[in-house]
Amino acid sequence: MKRFVRQGFVSGLALSAALIAGAAWAKDDITIAMQLEPPHLDPTSAAAQAIDSVVYVNIFEGLTRFMGDGSIVPALAESWEISEDGTVYTFKLHEGVTFHDGSAMDAEDVKFSLDRARAEDSANAQKALFAGIDSVDVVDPLTVKVTLTEPNGNFLFNMAWGDAVIVAPESIENIKTTPVGTGPYTLGEWVQGDKIVLNRNPGYWGAEPALAQATFKFISDPTAAFAAMMAEDVDVFTGFPAPENLPQFEADPRFQVLVGSTEGETILSTNNKQPPFDNIKVRQAMAHAIDRQAIIDGAMFGYGTPIGTHFAPHNPAYVDLTGNSAYDPDKAKALLAEAGFPDGFETTLHLPPPSYARRGGEIIAAQLAAVGIKAEITNVEWAQWLETVFKGKNFGLTIVSHTEPMDIGIYARPEYYFQYDNPAFQELMTTLNSTTDPDKRTELMQQAQRIISEDYVNGYLFQLAALSVAKAGVQGLWANAPTAATDLSAISWSE
Amino acid sequence: MSRNLILGAGLSSLVVLSALVSFVWTPYDYAALNIPAKLQTPNARHWLGTDHFGRDMFSMIMVGARTSIAVALLAVGIGMSLGVPLGLAAAARKGSWLDELIMRGNDLVFAFPSLVIAILITAVFGAGAVNAIIAIGIFNIPVFARITRGAALSLWEREFIMAARVAGKSAAHISAEHILPNVANLLIVQGTIQFSLGILAEAGLSYVGLGAQPPTPSWGRMLADAQTMVSFAPHLALIPGFAIILTVLGLNLMGDGLRDWLDPRIRVARS
Numbered sequence: 001m002k003r004f005v006r007q008g009f010v011s012g013l014a015l016s017a018a019l020i021a022g023a024a025w026a027k028d029d030i031t032i033a034m035q036l037e038p039p040h041l042d043p044t045s046a047a048a049q050a051i052d053s054v055v056y057v058n059i060f061e062g063l064t065r066f067m068g069d070g071s072i073v074p075a076l077a078e079s080w081e082i083s084e085d086g087t088v089y090t091f092k093l094h095e096g097v098t099f100h101d102g103s104a105m106d107a108e109d110v111k112f113s114l115d116r117a118r119a120e121d122s123a124n125a126q127k128a129l130f131a132g133i134d135s136v137d138v139v140d141p142l143t144v145k146v147t148l149t150e151p152n153g154n155f156l157f158n159m160a161w162g163d164a165v166i167v168a169p170e171s172i173e174n175i176k177t178t179p180v181g182t183g184p185y186t187l188g189e190w191v192q193g194d195k196i197v198l199n200r201n202p203g204y205w206g207a208e209p210a211l212a213q214a215t216f217k218f219i220s221d222p223t224a225a226f227a228a229m230m231a232e233d234v235d236v237f238t239g240f241p242a243p244e245n246l247p248q249f250e251a252d253p254r255f256q257v258l259v260g261s262t263e264g265e266t267i268l269s270t271n272n273k274q275p276p277f278d279n280i281k282v283r284q285a286m287a288h289a290i291d292r293q294a295i296i297d298g299a300m301f302g303y304g305t306p307i308g309t310h311f312a313p314h315n316p317a318y319v320d321l322t323g324n325s326a327y328d329p330d331k332a333k334a335l336l337a338e339a340g341f342p343d344g345f346e347t348t349l350h351l352p353p354p355s356y357a358r359r360g361g362e363i364i365a366a367q368l369a370a371v372g373i374k375a376e377i378t379n380v381e382w383a384q385w386l387e388t389v390f391k392g393k394n395f396g397l398t399i400v401s402h403t404e405p406m407d408i409g410i411y412a413r414p415e416y417y418f419q420y421d422n423p424a425f426q427e428l429m430t431t432l433n434s435t436t437d438p439d440k441r442t443e444l445m446q447q448a449q450r451i452i453s454e455d456y457v458n459g460y461l462f463q464l465a466a467l468s469v470a471k472a473g474v475q476g477l478w479a480n481a482p483t484a485a486t487d488l489s490a491i492s493w494s495e
Numbered sequence: 496m497s498r499n500l501i502l503g504a505g506l507s508s509l510v511v512l513s514a515l516v517s518f519v520w521t522p523y524d525y526a527a528l529n530i531p532a533k534l535q536t537p538n539a540r541h542w543l544g545t546d547h548f549g550r551d552m553f554s555m556i557m558v559g560a561r562t563s564i565a566v567a568l569l570a571v572g573i574g575m576s577l578g579v580p581l582g583l584a585a586a587a588r589k590g591s592w593l594d595e596l597i598m599r600g601n602d603l604v605f606a607f608p609s610l611v612i613a614i615l616i617t618a619v620f621g622a623g624a625v626n627a628i629i630a631i632g633i634f635n636i637p638v639f640a641r642i643t644r645g646a647a648l649s650l651w652e653r654e655f656i657m658a659a660r661v662a663g664k665s666a667a668h669i670s671a672e673h674i675l676p677n678v679a680n681l682l683i684v685q686g687t688i689q690f691s692l693g694i695l696a697e698a699g700l701s702y703v704g705l706g707a708q709p710p711t712p713s714w715g716r717m718l719a720d721a722q723t724m725v726s727f728a729p730h731l732a733l734i735p736g737f738a739i740i741l742t743v744l745g746l747n748l749m750g751d752g753l754r755d756w757l758d759p760r761i762r763v764a765r766s
Contacts (some may be wrong), residue, residue, distance in 0.1 A: 366710060
């Protein structure tokens, strides 16, 4: 009996010692959940945001990078000089940067990456970012000179995109499954359909991040997302899919809720080439038939900022043009009558899976029905949406959030899926791209916002909110989403 | 009449009645959104509360009954109108190549899990009530073909059929005049059961978004919409859930009761 007691005492001591030791070590791993799994891990050959959400500034880095507040700061480029006329950028690279395979990152790699992205046969999803590059020249191993055909006020911003990261030439063949970058994390394992594990890169050139390991879990179902977070199976859920559940997390001291801004302009995309949408009066009528606040409250449970044009409200150059399309069903009916549709018309409304589209679509269909427009709802999966709507342009209306930063330029592409063709706007965009003076740029951007707002190209609904749920002890998460990213280096656990 | 039959018929007619009434009257417009009035629990103004868009749940359940019944009824109709003649033909030509063809075709359709194939059909040909009807209907065909053939085969051995054959009546004639009326009871009972399965199938398809498309209310979609809100607005899921349970229970009880009531042997034994 005595022996048992003593044993119990000793093991109790050992246990409490282990507990104390455990408390002294701060937790250095994290599980981050998101809805969509990346199709592969090469940010330079696909538009999928999910790729950037995993690899951007974790595995791959560019010459410049986005910070959580949207500012652009140096990354692999330590500094740069811009020639007098604004056409030559000379980047000075960081010394001692190595790729995950151990090879050195130098000017040759930068030249390779940029030339690969802008090549004729490049699979880059954002080739426009590189369109103005005339040549890329290696000056010495740590200096690279980029010559533009004309000044481009956006060039450093463009180089910060996930599509412009620097890749290792020898890794290209297997980049989709074995990404080799320069970032603070390396790919550990990828269990398809479940998770991706990243490990801290011991050879990282910059400051050592706090987390040794990060696991990205993919949970697409909103109900499962809620359950996983509530059960604390995951530490963070970025892009939480069910806004209706956020008040419960807010009320629970175990969790914190982060509400920020994204670059996602959520719009009722309208096929401008398909009658009757080729008639501006019809588009204007639809704009007045839509009650944005009802959509924000009904579909997003209040999360979202109304917009009146295709521009992010947190951008300093934003103009509030919601007045152009104020909710006024009587005016909508009058405009429809003027356009020759006194009894309305029938059209289709394709809705991709996110709840902003599915729920928003039901609300919009009801609002359009109130002025006589009968929009037949078809729920589609993303693959089907890309095929029929985005590539096939075979649609009347659809709802989608355009999450690329500063993407008003899509209105200058007449072949883009909503098929808006306005030469005056296209000219304005060309002027904007070659303008470097900030004041002049702001003026041009505002002019562009007004043109598309007054042309009622699409129904402008709201700016998507960035909704994240995290355990109370997680700090350093980006509240806003200036680009798709999960900046692991910034994240740590509070003591 | 048994207690089952009365209870089943009562529940079923309640559902049918509310579906019929919904054509002329619902407390509110089922499609009218009223966002500020969303997520109300049952109260005096909204007897079953309101959903996440502020629509009246009572009105939606009534119109949802209409959707369920229409889809299930038409699907059973397809199954009966194709399955019964096939079964009769197979029985009339027992053992022939026609019998083999029909029955092996049946086996083929039967071998597939019906809901999975229904999902496939609606995914390929597009989501919507019409395709849901066709998909569910196709899987009702072998059910009716088999049951008709089985019952008809035993009838073909009976003396009164022999008499009809001796009298020179054609097989088609005999099937229509003598066989069909004698299998009718069986078909009514099976029809009731298939009807309840049809309601479940419709709810399943619309739960995954392949049934009737919004704004047409459907019980299955109401359940799906309620999924993320169960933790703070459980009535959104409970109400359509109970509607489905009560309807299916009612139809099954009625089917059982009808079988007992219509079965001559049980009737004789009872009297």
